[in-house]
Amino acid sequence: MAKASGLGRLAGRAAIITGGARGIGKAICEAYAAEGAAVWVADLHGGEAEDLAEALRETGAEAGGGYCDVRSFDNVRDVVDAAAEAFGHLDILVGNAATLTPAATIEDLEESDWTQALAVNLTGAFHLCKHGLPHLKRNGGGSIILTASQMGRVGNAGSAAYCTTKGALIQLAKTMALDHADDNIRVNTLSPGGTATERLFGRYGSPEGAEKGWGQTMHPLGRLGRPEEMAKGAVFLASEESSFMTGADLLLDGGYSAR
Ligand SMILES: NC(=O)c1ccc[n+]([C@@H]2O[C@H](COP(=O)([O-])OP(=O)(O)OC[C@H]3O[C@@H](n4cnc5c(N)ncnc54)[C@H](O)[C@@H]3O)[C@@H](O)[C@H]2O)c1
Incomplete structure (x- = not known):
């Protein structure tokens, strides 16, 4: 893991990342810490979040973390408040947690799977923004990043619930960008294409299966991100490199949706 830099691009900032213990969220925690940010790892897997925070502290970063269930209004409030108190301020919110949704058409999808997808992927982001905004405003502004997906822009057979939540996150970010521009708060989405994490390894049986079955076949760059x-x-x-960017969707999908 890279050493934390006091001169990095996020020096002096404090961030909370939901779904921060694994996959893309974990990489974001590590990159933010390396760039000098204080990092709060918030995840349903509380033990893994604590372990990652400990590993970040060993690099010299300021870090904390633990259990968070983004489905819970009260729990997210408590976690956000704890992070702000630990660091003294909060500048960056990353709503990244998402659940796994079975592949099924709407005809076959269980109501509980639909509800779970919306509760974690979409309402979880609402909870983070709802409780994080007052801290950002108190601090004179900040940046909110919601992890959407290329599936927020294109359809994918058998993924109606997932695609719906990701399209909605892009709209949520656009509207919040308008509502909070005067507060000096920028709101954007980050839309990965297929990315080499457990989420895909589970679906395709192995890292190699995910590369072959999804990365090589669906991404013009010929691989997973x-x-x-x-x-x-x-x-x-x-x-600050994105200081004039708000209400936008940063698409990093290896060309998936260019077809
Ligand atoms: N991997 C991909 O191919 C891909 C592609 C496009 C978008 N994305 C998006 O990127 C984000 C991260 O994906 P990933 O591949 O790293 O996923 P992942 O499944 O590897 O990690 C998701 C993390 O979210 C946490 N989480 C799940 N439910 C939670 C809850 N209720 N409360 C708090 N934390 C919870 C999990 O414990 C896990 O640490 C997600 O929003 C996902 O939709 C991923």
């Missing part, structure tokens, strides 16, 4: 490549986008959106 790497979590670190998505984290670079998240650093850009959190930093």
Whole structure:
């Protein structure tokens, strides 16, 4: 893991990342810490979140973290408040948690799977924004990043619930960008294409299966993205480098949706 830099692009900032213990969220936590941010890892897998925070502290970063269930209004409030109190301020919110949804048409999808997809992927982002905004405003502004997907722009057979949540996140970010521009708060989405994480390894049986079955076949660049490549986008959106960007969707999909 890279050493935390006091001169990095996020030096002096404090961030909370939901779904931060694994996959893309974990890469974002590591990249933010390396760029000098204080990082709060919030995840349903609380033990893994604590372990990652400990590993980040060993690189010299300021970090904390633990259990968070983004489906819970009260729990997210408590976690956001704890992060702000630990760091003294909060500048960056990354709503990244998402659940796995079975592949099914609407005819076959269980109501509970539909409800779960909306509760985690979409309402979870609402909870983070709802409770995080007052902290950002108090601090004179900040940056909100919601992890959407290329599936927020295109349809995907058998993924109606997932695609619906991701399209909605893009609209949520656009509207919040308008509502909070005067507060000096920028709101954008980051839309990965297929990325090499457990989410896809589980669906295709192995990392190799995911590369062959999804990366090579569906992405003009001929492979899956790497979590670190998505984290670079998240650093850009959190930093001054994107100072004139709000209400936008940063698409990092290896050309998936260019067809
Ligand atoms: N991997 C891809 O191919 C891909 C493509 C496009 C978009 N995305 C998006 O990127 C984001 C991260 O994806 P990933 O591949 O790293 O996923 P992942 O499944 O590897 O990690 C998701 C993380 O979210 C956490 N989480 C799940 N439910 C939660 C809850 N209720 N509360 C708090 N945390 C919870 C999990 O514990 C896990 O750490 C997601 O929003 C996903 O939709 C991923």
